[in-house]
Amino acid sequence: MLKTKTRGAFSFQVGIAIFLTVALLIVVIPFWRVIVTAFIPLDVYTREGVPFFLSPTEWTGEAFKQLMTHSQFPRALWNSVVITVLGVAISMTLTIPLAYGLSTRDMPGRKLIMGIILFTYLFSPGLIPVYLLITGMKLTNNYLSIILPPAVSVYNTLIMTSFFEELPVELKEAARLDGANEFQVLRHVILPLSKPILLTIGLFYAVYFWNQFFTPLLYLNKNELLPLPVLLRNILISSSLNEYVEYNAFSTSAVESLKAAGVLITMIPMLLVYPWIQRYFTKGTLVGGVKE
């Protein structure tokens, strides 16, 4: 922004700063409350409920210990990691070639393929037909049941396509003249130049698979297969926690603390990857869909 140093501009800046601070607080305070609730010791909780601030000496990781020492929680965490890694791998392997093909303007049949793909984006008959397909293929209790149906997102494919379209055609042409086939062009020319889009789309898929809870609920009915969000949901809506954690009269943390700790454990992997990849999508790799 241009800095015109008049008094009006200055008070305007103060107003903007206050507005943004309020917005920031509205986002941060709920998370703060979750954190305090997760770390509160049982005696403080029974004495005064959840205070807004907790004195630095009172923080305790008891709730986390209780969750992680029960067999279900660590296993669900591991399941979520497996689903996410497998899901991203399959999604990227299927999405990249499609996006690359669609970005090749002179490929015969490009329009047809685009039409076939766009139609599935524009018209979806809903949940039941997919359910019949998955159960018909006997994929129940198999991670493929929750990975395959959403494996290729048309939206993500189109973002990636428009990124590939922006790459200089000369590079591809040169590689082809040197006798490279399409696999080699993609592998040695296109992909090394596409790190920002690969990370962005990879993150989108990772978030999607990590957050999935409805389809696992539908297709996985063995306890040992459940991913973290499903377990967390069970914990959040259950009145008796002892199914999922060591919870009884001797529990050293409050029910609320266990729930809040579960929320934080489910969030943490996102919090770890997110700032690291975030800088790529602020640089405008994302706006492919809406070009100026």
Added chain:
Amino acid sequence: MTVKTTPAIVSTAEISSVKLWWRSIWRVRWMYLLMAPTLIYFVVFKYGPLWNAQIAFKDFKPLLGVTGSPWVGFQHFETFINSYYFSELMVNTIFFSLAKLLLGLPLAVIMAIALHETWLVRFRTFVQTTIYLPHFLSWVVMFGVLLVLLSPANGLINDIIEKFGGEPIPFLTSPAHFRWVVVLSDIWKETGWSTILYLAALLGINPDLYEAAAVDGASPLQRIRYISLPGIVPVIVLVTLLRMGHILEAGFNQIFVLYSVPVYSVGDILDTWVYRQGLLQFEFSLATAVGFFKGAIGLVLILVANRVAKRLAQQSLW
């Protein structure tokens, strides 16, 4: 895939063009091979369900299978449209979509403009990083966050209400409040992330315009009114149209996690109903008909939206 078949008999005059056509295909054979797995994937996992969707027009019996079940025409559609829950589901669905759009969009535009205007560069980056974050969280996590805020026992909001002498409100199970919990929690989660499109548009505005305005002594508000806003109107139009095209998508995951029996009457949307009717009551055909109905309306709306976008903003949605 299908384009690879050549006509068996061709007249001599056509030979050269067929040959050319064949050559152009042969030239990109590796590309087709590369795309083949994804295209097969689309046939099985995206067109497979479309094939199964025919049970919307059949009386589906699991033992007879999708193809073996008898046709019944539009019977299920009629049952649905004439049922008492039709208007309730439509009202709830459209209410959620419209409320989220009408409250969320202006807020996102204001936030984007504020982020764009501020001189505090580091602060801006920090605010951006923070407000994008909720978008990446699962609705299950959000449910946990909402419990910590809204629980009648120890929720932050209810603590505050009690401090001012009020009675705690069971927000998540009270029909009077549930709708607003849904709308506001969605706005809390998504508004930050949706500023990204408007910010990109603001950054695309020619800086000369702002310079000229500064020379002419324009106030900050005039600058926003006459440069920033007109600069992002096309994006606002596009987003609005796209959202109108998806007006029947009211947020299945969110409502599925948040709702419970006491608030069905104000919270139930088409998608949640399809789930319950289809997979809990085993009314496969009726539920598929409702899903099909929703998909068909969605298709028409999005095609109309695209036409309007082309005319109004000279932009296509895809």
